[in-house]
Amino acid sequence: MFTKILIANRGEIACRVAATARKMGIRTVAVYSDADANAAHVAACDESVYIGGSEPRQSYLRADVILEAAKKTGAQAIHPGYGFLSENEAFAQACADNGITFIGPPASSIAAMGSKSAAKALMEKAGVPLVPGYHGENQDPDFLQQEANRIGYPVLIKASAGGGGKGMRIVQSEAEFKDALSSCKREAISSFGDDRVLVERYLSKPRHIEIQVFADSQGNTVYLFERDCSVQRRHQKVIEEAPAPGMTEERRQQMGEAAVAAAKAVGYVGAGTVEFIAEPDGRFYFMEMNTRLQVEHPVTEMITGYDLVEWQLRVAAGEPLPVTQAALQIKGHAIESRIYAENPEKGFLPSIGQLHYLHLPEHVKFEINEGTRVDGGVRQGDTISPFYDPMIAKLIVWGKDREQAIARMKQALADTQVVGVNTNIAFLGRLFSNNAFTSADLDTGLIEKNTEQLLPKAQAASVTSVAHLVAALLSKRGQMTPSSHQQQHSTDPWDLNDTWRVASVFNETIHLRDGETDCIVQLARSGQEWTLTLNGQSHAFTWRVTENDGRFATQVCLAGVNSSMSVIVQGEDAYLFDQGQVTHLQLPDDLHHSADEQAHGGGLVAPMPGKIISLAVNTGDTVKAGQTLLVMEAMKMEHTITSPSDGKIEEIFYAVGDQVSDGAELIKLSE
Structure with missing residues (x-):
């Protein structure tokens, strides 16, 4: 077994590999760019080496610099994670040439399966059904246009060396094809250093189902069942689950055996994923093989009970697979949600900024296939930069069945709170309440088909939300209701922060802003009774607040109705979290902005x-x-x-x- 490995990646996968290696007594070396000098993965490893500028092409895609770092630190092996150089055959070969173990398949396997076009040709020879399309080497734009016309619209253009939804476009008509092709090629060369594409018929209601395969150097290959990754946005997975809802044992075996055959055909070693598109009638088509570990591998770990990163390290060290196919079993149901820094209401555009506040659910895992798991690569105070994928964390839950797993995921999302960037947390919460999802009516167009429910128009903040913010603001300045007196140890009435006045009357006006709307809140106390007035409606108001690490846990009774929320106040911005939903209100300081210039127009x-x-x-x-x-x-x-x-x-x-x-x-x- 290795004594030291270098992790040629960043973020949550680097942290994940470091954690498993530590359990196995293996030391780890992190690599980092300018943007990642203080990143979580650097802190998670035993050593670290600087490799260059923030852009991937200046650092994480520099095979020569990474190999030099491995040699300098005495690392015997390199774990590539996913993305960057993980499916780069030249890098895998360079590792072998330098006597360093590449923790992944041989370069020849990557070459055979790394190109979507070559992989489809290989599958065609093996008799695996393919989606109608063009997978050849001719990249002339006019020729590709002719092929698209022959296949019939809509078609899907995909980067041949791609993954993660990058370099992929749906084209609805001949008039759109050339622009979409140019865009795909630019994105492909930027992300993968290869602008070749393939063109396929776009299926109208496909499910995205992938099979996890694993092979050792002794010739043993198994499949660890399937994952359903149909819920996607911008061709990138949002929710993954295992096993796939509605999968029959017969179809599972057919797909699993096809995936194993594909791996054996290229002499595969290590972890890999064979991805299929499945139609409603059960027919399935080979799509691609990812010659690496996948972002969604934790759901497979949760239902099988095996640590796939540990398997990777052991297999790379020459050990055999620990189990046979017959010994593998599915236990329960697991779901993974990807928490992204993005704005779903604005086309899922990435959101850049500092994580001023980050609260994730408790990592509760009694065994690998039980409880709630959080895989993250950022911490509070870190910055989501424009250089890398905007994923904040992955939430993974296990349940005895799909219904329990969904319920646990809803709770995990409700316990996730982020301030500083826009996130998809509320959007995910709506997804897990969507009828199509809960009834397992899944396909890759689920989000687009349910936009009205998943991306509703912004609503005005409720009076309850306003009341919770007011409670937090009062608590922040040390003010309490009479019901909180018992929490104070002093018996001196002058120590009480309860707005007591000689006339027993207190009035205050609080200015808030909800989007473009100004809100005027009237707060009044008469004797021991408090009243909150908003939009001409008055409500009896009491509150209790506790504060911990900048988060106010507020309990409010408004007109006899009790509720609880979490409130974060950052300067002039306030964020109210209620069961996964977030309300953003502003606390305008007109004096502070009195000298601001008028925004430019036009x-x-x-x-x-x-x-x-x-x-x-x-x-x-x-x-x-x-x-x-x-x-x-x-x-x-x-x-x-x-x-x-x-x-x-x-x-x-x-x-x-x-x-x-x-x-x-x-x-x-x-x-």
């Missing part, structure tokens, strides 16, 4: 920090509403900025290659 602004990678217009051009103006890249994803109306380009403020901040004016447009 400009198009950046929806997030990123880099300008393409300009489609010049100063003086006349444009139409909806016309593409420029393309930005953030977190390895492209975002197209279009004209909101007909007009003329007055001024362009940035050039291709420039980095821009969130809210920066990009183009001045006149009508």
Whole structure:
């Protein structure tokens, strides 16, 4: 067994590998970029080595620098995690050439399965059904357009070397094809260093089901059952579960044996995932093989009871698989939710910023297949940067059945609170209450089909939410209701912070802002009775608050109705958390902002920090509403900025290659 390994990755997977290695008595070496100097994965490892700039191409994609770090620290093996160099055949071969064990499959297996096109050709020879499409080497845009026309629209363009939803576009018509192809190729070369694509028929109601396979160097290969990853946004998985709802034993065996055959066909060693698209009638088609560990591997661990990272380390060290296929069993049901820094209401755009407050559920795991598990790679105070994937953490729960797992996930989401960036937590909570999801009517278009319920229009803050914020504000300045007197040890009435007045009357006006709406709250005390008035409606009001690490746990009784919330106040912003739902209210300080300049008008602004990678217009051009103006890249994803109306380009403020901040004016447009 190894005594020291280097982890050529970052974030939660690096932390996960470090934790397992520590249990096995293996020392670990972290690598880090400028952006990650103080990252959680650096702290999780025994040693660390600086490898370059914040952009992946300057650091985590530098195979030569990572190999040098392994040699310098005496690491015997490299764990690539997922993403970055994990499916790079040249890197795997370079490790072998330098006498360092690559904790993954041989370079030849990566070469065979790393290209989606080559993998599909291999599967076709093996008799595994394929989705109709073009998987060849001809990358001429006109030829690919002809193939798309032949296949019939809608079609799916996918980066041949891709994964994680990057370099992928659905094309509805011939007119859209060339623009979508160019965008896919740019994104593919940026993320994977390879701009080749394939074109396939887009299935209207597919399920995304993948099989976890594992092979050792003695020729043993097993499948650890399936995961359903159908719930996706922007072609990237949001929720994963195992086993797949509605899967029959016969179909499970068919898919599992097909996956094992695929792994054996390329001499596979280590952890891998064979992904299939399944239709409602049960037919399934090979989609791709990921020659690495997957982000969603914890759900497989939870239902089988095995630590797959430990398996990776043991197999890479030459040990055989610990069990045979016959010994593997499914126990219960597991679900994983990915907590992202993103804004679902704005097309799931990444959200950049500092995690001013981060509270995750308790990591309760009595065995690997029980309880609640949190896999995270960031801490409170860390920054979600524009350079990497915006995942904050993964919540994984286990239940004796799917219904219990869903209930536990709802509670885990309710216990997750983040301040500083937008997140998908409330969106996930709505997903787990969605009828299509709870009834297991799953397909990759579930989110798009249920947009009205999953992404409802913003509602005005309730009087209950306002009351909880008022309670937190009063507590923050040390003010209490008479019911809290017993908590004070002093008997001196002058020590009581209960707004006592000689006339027994107290009145205060509190100004709040709910989005663009100003809220005026009237708070009054007469004798021992408190009243809160909002929008002309008055309510009897009592409260109790406890504070811990900047979080106010508020209990409010409003007009005889009791409720509890958590409140975080950061400067002029307040966040109220109630069973996974978050309400954002502002505490405007007009004096503080009295000198602020008027916001500029007539400009198009950046929806997030990123880099300008393409300009489609010049100063003086006349444009139409909806016309593409420029393309930005953030977190390895492209975002197209279009004209909101007909007009003329007055001024362009940035050039291709420039980095821009969130809210920066990009183009001045006149009508």
